Amino acid sequence: GAVVSQHPSWVICKSGTSVKIECRSLDFQATTMFWYRQFPKQSLMLMATSNEGSKATYEQGVEKDKFLINHASLTLSTLTVTSAHPEDSSFYICSAKIAGGPSIYNEQFFGPGTRLTVL
Amino acid sequence: DAKTTQPPSMDCAEGRAANLPCNHSTISGNEYVYWYRQIHSQGPQYIIHGLKNNETNEMASLIITEDRKSSTLILPHATLRDTAVYYCIVRGGPFRNRDDKIIFGKGTRLHILP
Numbered sequence: 001g002a003v004v005s006q007h008p009s010w011v012i013c014k015s016g017t018s019v020k021i022e023c024r025s026l027d028f029q030a031t032t033m034f035w036y037r038q039f040p041k042q043s044l045m046l047m048a049t050s051n052e053g054s055k056a057t058y059e060q061g062v063e064k065d066k067f068l069i070n071h072a073s074l075t076l077s078t079l080t081v082t083s084a085h086p087e088d089s090s091f092y093i094c095s096a097k098i099a100g101g102p103s104i105y106n107e108q109f110f111g112p113g114t115r116l117t118v119l
Numbered sequence: 120d121a122k123t124t125q126p127p128s129m130d131c132a133e134g135r136a137a138n139l140p141c142n143h144s145t146i147s148g149n150e151y152v153y154w155y156r157q158i159h160s161q162g163p164q165y166i167i168h169g170l171k172n173n174e175t176n177e178m179a180s181l182i183i184t185e186d187r188k189s190s191t192l193i194l195p196h197a198t199l200r201d202t203a204v205y206y207c208i209v210r211g212g213p214f215r216n217r218d219d220k221i222i223f224g225k226g227t228r229l230h231i232l233p
Contacts, residue, residue, distance in 0.1 A: 004162075034220065043206075044163065044223040093162050095221070108221055110162035 003027055004096050006111040013084055014119055021079045021114045023094030029074035030096035034108065035067075038091040050077045084118045091115050122146070122209040128228040137194040139227050141207030144188040152183060153210060154192045156203040157226075163206065166192065202231045 003026040013019050023033055032051050036044040048069050050056045056069035066088075068080040077096075081088055092115075095108040124142040131137040143152060153168040167174055167181045169190070174181045180193040194201055206226040211219045 036223075043204075043225050044157075046220060046222060049220060091160070095162075107165060110164070112162045113160065115160070 002098070002107075002109045004094065004109045004111040006092075006094060006114050008114060009112065010115040010117075012117045012119065015085050016083055018080055018082045019084055019116060021081070021092055021094075021116070023077045023079070023096070023111055025075045025096045025109070028096075028098050028109075030077075030098065031074065032097045033071055033077040034095045034097075035069060035077075035079050036093040036095070038093060038113075044093060047079075081116065084116070086118045089116055089118045122222075123207045123224050125205075125207050125224065125227045127225065128230065130230045130232055131194075131197045132232050133199060134196055137192075137197040137201065137229060137231070139192040139194075139205050139207075139229065140189065141192070142189045143207070143209045146187050146209050150209045150211060152181065152187075152190050153208045153221075154179070154181065155206045155208065155221075155223075156201075157206070158200075158203045163223075166205075197229075197231045199231050199233060202229060204228050 005024045005026055007022045011019055034049055035047045037047050038044045046059050047062045048056045048058045050069050050071040052071045052074050058064045066082055071077040091113050093113045095110045097108050151168050151170050154166040155163040156166055157163045167176055167179050169181045169183050171183055171187055183190045204226040206223050
């Protein structure tokens with residue numbers, strides 16, 4: 001149980017285009033989802049916290065107009081990289097927390113990641 | 120600021136116990152120690168967590184010092200598949216609010232040698 005999927009697993013796009021990445025909780029409902037970015041040889045950097053039905057909270061230094069996050073349902077959050085440029089090439093990872101009151105383990109379940117390459 | 124300090128890399132022979140240290144001298148009374156690992160090009164995987172008592176599960180053991188300022192993750196019989204980056208994280212434990220975030224440090228890159 002507690003499986004999180006991401007789609008696509010990898011994507012290549014041209015500079016200036018927008019790319020949407022989906023994060024789904026497959027067998028549980030997630031009130032809160034998180035988006036991370038990871039550059040090669042570096043650690044995961046938290047980009048934003050996404051709560052279902054409300055606006056995402058972005059970490060300092062993350063451009064909210066460039067990284068659009070939508071969390072329209074309890075099982076789906078999307079991250080759209082708008083007007084992507086080569087410097088946006090990275091590994092994007094989402095995680096999800098179980099909804100429905102306190103989580104016994106306060107656990108986040110991570111997706112497998114999406115590798116974005118902008119040419 | 121990072122709440123934990125870990126060595127950047129470690130080697131361990133296959134079949135041996137891998138002992139990964141973590142310093143968290145500023146941990147507060149209600150914070151837990153969590154360990155995750157990330158195998159190359161995959162999402163992080165939860166390993167174990169604890170408050171003050173030693174913990175063991177099917178993956179690993181967690182030893183927390185009595186003053187809670189440091190801990191050690193033990194993989195009892197390391198295999199090549201345990202090669203990964205291991206993250207020690209201090210955060211709120213069970214029953215925290217839904218916005219409790221996981222902030223990753225640099226972790227320890229563990230190489231299991233054949």
